[in-house]
Amino acid sequence: MKIDYPRRGRTGVRHFLPSWRQWLLLFGLGAFAGVATFAVLYSVIDVPKPNDQALAQSTIVYWADGSELDRFGTANRTIISIDQIPLTLRQAVMSAEDRNFYHEGGFSVTGIARAAWNDLAGGSLQGGSTITQQLVKNYYLTQSRTISRKVNEFIVSIKINHALSKDEILTDYLNTIYFGRGAYGVQAAARAYFGVNASQLDPAQAAVLGAIIRSPGGYAPEYHMDKLLARWNFVLDGEVTEGWLTPAARAATTFPAVKPRQSATAGGGPNGYLTAYVQSELAAIGYSADDINTRGLRVYTTFNKADQVAAVKAVDAERPKTKATGVRVGLASVDPATGGIVAMYGGPNYAHPQFINDATQSIAQAGSTFKAFTLVAALENGITLDSTWNGRSGQVFTDVNGAKTQPIPNEDGRSYGTISLLKATENSVNAVFVNVENQPDVGAAKVVDAARRAGIPSNVVIDPLLSATLGVASPTALDMASAYATFASGGLQTTPTAIAKIIGPNGGLLYQLTPKGVRTIQPDIVSQVDYALQKVVTDGTGTTALRVGRPVAGKTGTTDSNLSAWFVGYTPQLATSVVLFRTGPDGKSRESMNGVGGLARVNGASFPASIWTSYMTAAVKKMPVVAFPKPPASVTSPSPSPSTTLTPSPSTTTSPSQTATPSNSPSPSQTPTPTPTSTATLPGAPPGPGAPVAPGDVAALSPGILAPGDRRPLGAAGTR
Numbered sequence: 001m002k003i004d005y006p007r008r009g010r011t012g013v014r015h016f017l018p019s020w021r022q023w024l025l026l027f028g029l030g031a032f033a034g035v036a037t038f039a040v041l042y043s044v045i046d047v048p049k050p051n052d053q054a055l056a057q058s059t060i061v062y063w064a065d066g067s068e069l070d071r072f073g074t075a076n077r078t079i080i081s082i083d084q085i086p087l088t089l090r091q092a093v094m095s096a097e098d099r100n101f102y103h104e105g106g107f108s109v110t111g112i113a114r115a116a117w118n119d120l121a122g123g124s125l126q127g128g129s130t131i132t133q134q135l136v137k138n139y140y141l142t143q144s145r146t147i148s149r150k151v152n153e154f155i156v157s158i159k160i161n162h163a164l165s166k167d168e169i170l171t172d173y174l175n176t177i178y179f180g181r182g183a184y185g186v187q188a189a190a191r192a193y194f195g196v197n198a199s200q201l202d203p204a205q206a207a208v209l210g211a212i213i214r215s216p217g218g219y220a221p222e223y224h225m226d227k228l229l230a231r232w233n234f235v236l237d238g239e240v241t242e243g244w245l246t247p248a249a250r251a252a253t254t255f256p257a258v259k260p261r262q263s264a265t266a267g268g269g270p271n272g273y274l275t276a277y278v279q280s281e282l283a284a285i286g287y288s289a290d291d292i293n294t295r296g297l298r299v300y301t302t303f304n305k306a307d308q309v310a311a312v313k314a315v316d317a318e319r320p321k322t323k324a325t326g327v328r329v330g331l332a333s334v335d336p337a338t339g340g341i342v343a344m345y346g347g348p349n350y351a352h353p354q355f356i357n358d359a360t361q362s363i364a365q366a367g368s369t370f371k372a373f374t375l376v377a378a379l380e381n382g383i384t385l386d387s388t389w390n391g392r393s394g395q396v397f398t399d400v401n402g403a404k405t406q407p408i409p410n411e412d413g414r415s416y417g418t419i420s421l422l423k424a425t426e427n428s429v430n431a432v433f434v435n436v437e438n439q440p441d442v443g444a445a446k447v448v449d450a451a452r453r454a455g456i457p458s459n460v461v462i463d464p465l466l467s468a469t470l471g472v473a474s475p476t477a478l479d480m481a482s483a484y485a486t487f488a489s490g491g492l493q494t495t496p497t498a499i500a501k502i503i504g505p506n507g508g509l510l511y512q513l514t515p516k517g518v519r520t521i522q523p524d525i526v527s528q529v530d531y532a533l534q535k536v537v538t539d540g541t542g543t544t545a546l547r548v549g550r551p552v553a554g555k556t557g558t559t560d561s562n563l564s565a566w567f568v569g570y571t572p573q574l575a576t577s578v579v580l581f582r583t584g585p586d587g588k589s590r591e592s593m594n595g596v597g598g599l600a601r602v603n604g605a606s607f608p609a610s611i612w613t614s615y616m617t618a619a620v621k622k623m624p625v626v627a628f629p630k631p632p633a634s635v636t637s638p639s640p641s642p643s644t645t646l647t648p649s650p651s652t653t654t655s656p657s658q659t660a661t662p663s664n665s666p667s668p669s670q671t672p673t674p675t676p677t678s679t680a681t682l683p684g685a686p687p688g689p690g691a692p693v694a695p696g697d698v699a700a701l702s703p704g705i706l707a708p709g710d711r712r713p714l715g716a717a718g719t720r
Contacts, residue, residue: 057296057505061275063305070275073293077184079505080198082171085186088203090170092210095238098131102166131173179209180216181261195259204256207235221258229255270312272350273357274303281499285511296505301498302340307333310618311343318610320597326582327596330358330477333576336485338515339494359477364564364581366471367557368428369480374437374469375532376450379525381441385532385635389424389432391416397438399466408434425532426540428556430470437469444468453520455483455493471557477577480568485575490629491526492517527631544609545569548616550625556604562592567608572626576616578608
């Protein structure tokens, strides 16, 4: 007989709880939902493109010798390959951030649990995120703390772990992570903290960088050295635990010296003008601001480090020290063979609010340095260095259009007798050069053309007037250095530049300077200009430059109102210009330099020539001594020429002029009738034709072309 025992039902609280079968069903359903959700997310979430900040690299600017000059950009980062990252550095970073990196699947649940537990217990071990997760957050995603971002991080981390090798992940991570001091990636960090490349880091230095990653601000050595030291010990101890460092090596490791933090004014000083100029040249080549700031360009310049040091020292040592408020100095030095700018002094400190480069942006009247271009035009049109001219100060000239000049003063009102063009060049005789320019075969237009062919750019206004030879035009120091470099190169004009080559972040050549000198002046003409400008140094106004101790050609330049003073000169290997001028309190208006440095008047033979000589002596010291090409024998051993005579100008009693060659003899109305040279004047006599100018009147006599009867000055001009 079958007995039906009564079933005992669940009583009490158990009556309201799911059974084990129900628990199993719920767990199964949850697991299925989780797997299904993961599968859906895995299929719909793609690995995004790297964010812009992760790929951004600073542009690095190098000296000509390949050493680093400066860098700029939104992210101080230099991406390097894993073979440039020493194993000790990789191990130090893994010890600090993810010791199980090579054995995990990209996402560590235990790591998260451990981090949570340590947060509760107040401990200090590894973070909850793996290196892969950190890479995903920094390289592909954002820093936002949202559930959706964490979900994306989880999925992308798994995908990245399957798509890339561990070495690739670690390399991307080490090139991406922020180390403080504005440094992204291990290469920038190695430079910022130790002044070396990442490949040169020793184990102690590597451990410092590994320690800093967790909190660049919290472990900053300049503020929290105690915390950094503790974290550094933690990293090294972890390396011992993992077998990456022997206990003996650990015991022998001492904390390394950390480079002082670079001040916020980096990029200032005189060298700040160099990198600012490089940026402007990159823009001119066609690189956008975004390219310059984020593409990681490697820009190799023509700047010579030793020459730049010499330029700064020369300016600091030789510039005026007394009564020099507002005095500015510009210096530019150019390699004639390539047009490469080897040194530049744009000012004492680029960080100063003005930001004006006194070598490339500030303009100043060129004064008598422009007479070199008149020499070119004269020599090209049949006038010789041994031709003779009236050197009287205060002559008035009438141009081909019938317009008269003011009385043309020589420096200090000095009058000369009948002198050769060569002697007039040596002594920078204004009256002679205006007369030469006024000759029918020359003319102001040809002087302007000679200046353009030498290298004075089109943005420098040069009016085709008789005052052109006196330097009323206002170029920059770089313009003049480039123009005189054409003489140094034998008549081959090259465009000045500071960029030798540009390398892309992947090592590809993006730009290469290929100097193309253009023949703009014939060698026989240049050799005569060289000869005349050498005589300026040996026998004329530029004798200070003799201290360079080798063949030098050059020209002084001063404005009669003393608003600027120049010395521009060259050897066959290097052309350099120096300009001094003075600004008013507004930093823009120009003031006279009378009294500066204790001098009644600052001329080109004073401070500019001293700065030029100091710089050039150092810059050419290691260069071989090279002689200038010899001019024609007739130049160095001139003989009297029947074609070299003096004639009055076609329009009344003005200045003497040179007749043409016998094959183009003058008409009967232009027979030689030399004008007597006056050598004295009565005290208080007004300046005028035939009368020299008293020294005190020089600044008031501004040469310019005037309409007949008009005596208003049209602009300042050069004197010497």
